Structure formats: structure tokens, C-alpha cells
Amino acid sequence: MEILFWICILIILYTYIGYGLLLWLILKVKRLLEGKKQELYPEYTPELTVIVAAYNEAYCIEDKILNTLELEYPAGKINYIFVTDGSTDDTAAIVARYPRIKGMHRDGRSGKIAAVHRAMQEVQSEIVVFTDANTMLNKEALLKICRHYSSPDVGAVAGEKRVQIEASSDATAGEGFYWKYESKLKQWDSELYSVVGAAGELFSIRAALYQPVEPDTILDDFMISMHIALKGYRIVYEPEAYASEKASADTGEELKRKIRIAAGGIQSTIRLKELLLPFKRPLLSFEYISHRILRWVVTPYLMLLALLLNIWLVAAGENSIIYGLMLLGQLAFYGAALLGWVLEKRQLKVKVFFIPYYFCLMNYAVIAGLNRYLFTEQSVLWEKARRK
Numbered sequence: 001m002e003i004l005f006w007i008c009i010l011i012i013l014y015t016y017i018g019y020g021l022l023l024w025l026i027l028k029v030k031r032l033l034e035g036k037k038q039e040l041y042p043e044y045t046p047e048l049t050v051i052v053a054a055y056n057e058a059y060c061i062e063d064k065i066l067n068t069l070e071l072e073y074p075a076g077k078i079n080y081i082f083v084t085d086g087s088t089d090d091t092a093a094i095v096a097r098y099p100r101i102k103g104m105h106r107d108g109r110s111g112k113i114a115a116v117h118r119a120m121q122e123v124q125s126e127i128v129v130f131t132d133a134n135t136m137l138n139k140e141a142l143l144k145i146c147r148h149y150s151s152p153d154v155g156a157v158a159g160e161k162r163v164q165i166e167a168s169s170d171a172t173a174g175e176g177f178y179w180k181y182e183s184k185l186k187q188w189d190s191e192l193y194s195v196v197g198a199a200g201e202l203f204s205i206r207a208a209l210y211q212p213v214e215p216d217t218i219l220d221d222f223m224i225s226m227h228i229a230l231k232g233y234r235i236v237y238e239p240e241a242y243a244s245e246k247a248s249a250d251t252g253e254e255l256k257r258k259i260r261i262a263a264g265g266i267q268s269t270i271r272l273k274e275l276l277l278p279f280k281r282p283l284l285s286f287e288y289i290s291h292r293i294l295r296w297v298v299t300p301y302l303m304l305l306a307l308l309l310n311i312w313l314v315a316a317g318e319n320s321i322i323y324g325l326m327l328l329g330q331l332a333f334y335g336a337a338l339l340g341w342v343l344e345k346r347q348l349k350v351k352v353f354f355i356p357y358y359f360c361l362m363n364y365a366v367i368a369g370l371n372r373y374l375f376t377e378q379s380v381l382w383e384k385a386r387r388k
Helices: 002-034 061-069 091-096 112-120 141-150 173-192 220-230 251-271 282-315 320-345 351-375
Strands: 048-053 078-083 102-104 127-131 154-164 202-206 234-246
Touching: 002 173, 002 282, 048 061, 048 112, 048 141, 061 078, 061 091, 078 112, 091 102, 102 112, 112 220, 127 141, 141 154, 141 202, 141 234, 154 173, 154 220, 173 234, 173 282, 202 220, 202 234, 220 234, 220 251, 251 282, 251 351, 282 320, 282 351, 320 351
Parallel strands: 048 078, 048 127, 078 102, 154 234
Antiparallel strands: 127 202, 154 202
């Protein structure tokens, strides 16, 4: 039991702390051996197409259009496609007011994957940039993204997601902290070899490498980018190209989103099973297992097991001081998370408790996501999480 307990603890620590430290150390050595990083070509501006898939986004679509049209990029080298399939509000009508944008609309909702695939059939440019309708990009985003394509081994470029946290922060303050930490890990992943997948808020690909994903895919953006990685191309992370969006309206909305992502993580694990064996692409497999698989499949269950084993070891009197202190530490952490939940319900603003609360929320979502994937019929049509 003691050996199993320590295995659980070591894997948990590696997942959330150790992997980041190991990356940092590896990159320190890599920089010493390789010297100064190769300069990018800031003026590399291939023809590109911006694709936005929007469903009933009338409340924000005009802001998105204006933001997109204001992005800096050479005139004549940029195209815009907004797909509004199935929208029953004024989304399509608003898009139609802007002649620079190619609007695509058909009645009947088939999901984002079908909309993106339909738009891709109209693309003739070298690069495609995908971005969500409810996120706003910085003006230099396209220029920062496209400079990476001057390197022929780059098949996709992922931008950074930034969550806007209000001063009157609630439990979703943990979301902002989480994404800052994620951003740093993605930068290090990218520097070592490749980011492990991209998020739909902002990412781009070489159009020639696009491979349609299965119609029932939950994390379509992740799988589109990972298909490119499996072909031997790198996915680069570019933090200077970013998409800003508001935090979830509340933790209930954030939990709904996380459970869907977790279900998609289980599905992706099955479909990318070849990466679980590191023989073909060792670096990509190392990053994928360390950054994704442990979080999506393994560690949340080990946290529960570690708590139960710790209780058993204390009850059995094994090294009572060490295990007693460790149990006290675990109970204090989960107690802080519980207090964060209570304070959130009462709308009290004590940020220190929101990080453990959000951490536990994410890990609960993984367990709930597995249950959803195994016992609930998956649909690509889903109710969007409400934002502030």
C-alpha cells in the first residue's frame, strides 16, 4: 500500500509541477547547446483566409466582424469567410452587410465541424486561420502567426487564449490563473518540439495539410491540429497572437464546458492511441502523455486513490507522523476548495480559495466527462457556455 501511495503522489506531482520543471531544465540545456534562437522572418506574409464559424452569435458578431477587418495584414492577401449555418437569429443578416466578407449560410444545424469543412472547400489560400465568434484578436495577430510559416517544418500555429477577469472576481478567477500557467507550458512545449494540439479560439494551419475529422468529433480544433502533428509537422505556439474572451458566467457554466472538454479528451485519447507508444514520434509522445493523457485520463483518479490510501495508512499506524502530516495537508487543500465553493455560492470575494476550488472543479470534470463519454450519446451540437 505504501508503494502504491507514493506512486500516486509522484505521478500527481509530476503532472502539475514536475513536468513544467522538467521542461524548464531541458530547455536550459537545449539553449546552452544550440545558442541563440534562429530569427523569424517578420515580413513573411503568405495569402491567408480567416474562417469564423458562428451559430446564433448576433449579440457579438458585428464586434467580431469589425475586429477581424481591422487586423493588420497586406491588402490583397487576406480573405474572410463567416459560416452561419443553422443560425435562427440575425447573425447571417449582419454578416451580409459587409461585402468584404464571404458569408456562407444554410438552414439546418449540422454542427461546427460540418460548417468548417464546408468553408474549407472554398479556401484557395496557403494558410487558414480559425477563430471563434466570441473572441477578439489583437491587431498584429495574423502577422505574428504567419511569420512562423517561413519554416517548412511548421504545419500549424496556435495563438494564446486570454481570459478577461473582472476586478470583482469570483470563482472563475481560477480560470485566468489556469490559462496563464497553461500558456507558459505551451511556450515550453513549442520550444522543445511542438504544442500538443490547438484551441479553437485562435489557431491556423497550412491549408494543404487539412484533414477532415470524424463528424462526431468533440474537440475538432484539437484533432485537426493533431492530425497535422502526426504527419511530422510542428505546431508552434505564438503568445503574441492572442484571442481575448470573457470568463464563464459562473462556475456552473465553466463546469459544463470542462465536462465536454473532458469527454472530448477521452475520445481524443482513443483516436490518437498511436501516440501512447513513443517509438514513432518520441518527443511528441512524451509531450502528449505528460501534458494531456495524465490530466485527461489518469491523475484525477490517482488523487482520489491517494486520499483513500493516506487514510488507510494513518489508520494502520504506518509511519504515523509522515502520513499524518500528508493527510493533514490533503485535507487542508480540499477544505480550502470546499470553502471556495461555499464563498462562491455566497458571492464573497476571497481569491485565495478560488484556485484550489477551480483545480478540484477541473479534476471533477474529468471524472464526469468520462461518465458522459461512456454512458451518454455524444453530439457535436452543444449548448455554448454563457460568458460574462
